[in-house]
Amino acid sequence: MPVRSIVAWNSMISGYEQNGYGKNAITLFKKMREAGIEPDSTTLVSLSSACAQLGALGMGCWVHEYIARHGLNLNVVLGTSLINMYTRCGDVGRAREVFDSMNERNVVAWTAMISGYGMNGFAHQAVELFDEMRRRGPCPNSITFVAALSACAHAGLVKEGRRVFASMREEYHLMPGVEHHVCLVDMLGRAGLLDEAYSFINEEVPKEPAAAIWTAMLGACKMHKNLDLGVQVAEQLLNVEPENPGHYVMLSNIYALAGRMDRVEMVRNIMIKKSLKKQVGYSTIEIDNKTYFFSMGDKSHPETNEIYRYLDELMSRCREAGYAAVPESVLHELEEEEREFALRYHSEKLAIAFGLLKIRHEAPIRIIKNLRMCEDCHWAIKYISVVGNREIIVRDKLRFHHFKDGSCSCQDYW
CATH class of the missing domain: 1.25.40 (Serine Threonine Protein Phosphatase 5, Tetratricopeptide repeat)
Incomplete structure (x- = not known):
């Protein structure tokens, strides 16, 4: 033109x-x-x-x-x-x-703020704003309820979540959809109420439960290491979405946590036979209005040597402070030393090391991750926030994690 x-x-x-x-x-x-x-x-x-x-x-x-x-x-x-x-x-x-x-401020603006509180770990503020909206704002819509329920799920606010869910039908005559059912199953499952969550799916969810509902249930089984129920849920999930590699990876992790390495191998062979591959993870960081991308073991950055040296030094200081790698976060057939090496260069750790090298000391480090953060990275970043004396904010696929002084805003609940 x-x-x-x-x-x-x-x-x-x-x-x-x-x-x-x-x-x-x-x-x-x-x-x-x-x-x-x-x-x-x-x-x-x-x-x-x-x-x-x-x-x-x-x-x-x-x-x-x-x-x-x-x-x-x-x-x-x-x-x-x-x-x-x-x-x-x-x-x-x-x-x-x-x-x-x-x-x-219309319903979209109120919902955006409620959702923002929830995804950043400020669940009580999200519920308070939701209640304020009900008193003096526009009527909440179905998306508003998703935002409020999600906030309750991520913070374990079961009592508040039940109240919010009940008010949908009783006060606003809104029929819960898949997203609301996912939130409720997620909330109950994260809180350890696995039997209640499973009963809710079988008794309250109309028609055939969507894959997202079974995924939330399977995640709860993994979190609480319930192998028997996890296998049942995985079978239901794979009937609905047999070609999704993420489901097989989660099932493999459940078997690994239970020490069933024969089953881990079985699941991996199924994935190979179906030509299914795990989604590639990456992390981004913005510095001086420019966005930098990192993937696991990435060596494409012009300052790769400096980044890797600094990260090695950082992880050494973390180990001195008490950090130990979480081996379940990586392939289970690797030897212990190989596992730690593979975990060290996950994309978010590389991005954080780069940020610590480049961003002024008083400013927080902000990272975006396209997948759920693994347990090892979550554990390691707590220590990095201490030895690096820096606030670190990571947005992964599920929520925000605000790391400061060795603690995370999610309270290890994600």
Whole structure:
């Protein structure tokens, strides 16, 4: 196109963002500004959503500052996009500031803030805001209930979760869907109420339970090392989704925790026969408005040698402080020394080492992980937060983890 209007630029930026190409959206936005085109509110909504995808807090703050500097109207759409960006970047405080400053707040804005509290481990604040919404805000919708129930599930607030779930039908005449059933099973399962969770699936869930419901149940069986029930649940899950490699990996982990290495080998052979491969994990970190990608054992970064040296030193200091590798987090046929070596270079550890080398000491380290963080990385990062004297925030597939002084906001419950 010889001439590109703001509408054309916005269409491309939005297209990238909506299809999961946040980095491309930000790159195109920078080219738009180089071409002398200033963003409008539509551009900024797409840009803040791209920042949320990548955990690019620096660029997200720039968007917020641009809005204030140019006196743009913080309407409900733009305000909600900022709330979503800040919460998905782990900065709940600034998200709440935006929420409180909005003149108009619809159900989407309230839901975004409730969800943001929940995913960052502030479950009590999520429930309090949900109750405030019921008193003086718009009526919650089904998505609001997912946000509130998810917050209860991740924090083990069983009593509050039961109350929220019951109010759906009793007060708002909303029929629970798959997402609500997943949250309730997840909540009961995480709390160790496995029999109740299993009974709920068989007695309360209408029709054939969706794969997501069985996945939540299987995760609870793994967490509480219930092999017998886990195998039953896995059979149900594999009947629904027989080609999902993640289900086989979880079943293999359950067998491994129970010491059934013959079964681990059996599951692995099934995966090989079906040509199923585990999803590749990666982590990202933003430094000076630039996003860096790391994968396990990654050596593509120009400063690889320095990163690996520093990480080795860091893990040595962690071991002196009491850290020991969690061998269940890696392939079980490896020897103990090989397991520790494989665990050391997981993508989030590499990203954290790079961040500690590059980010000023008073600033937290913020990492985005595309998969659930393994037990070893969670254990190790607690120690890194102590020996590195730094707050570390990790957003994995399930939630946020705020590590500080050897503790995590999830209370080892994720």
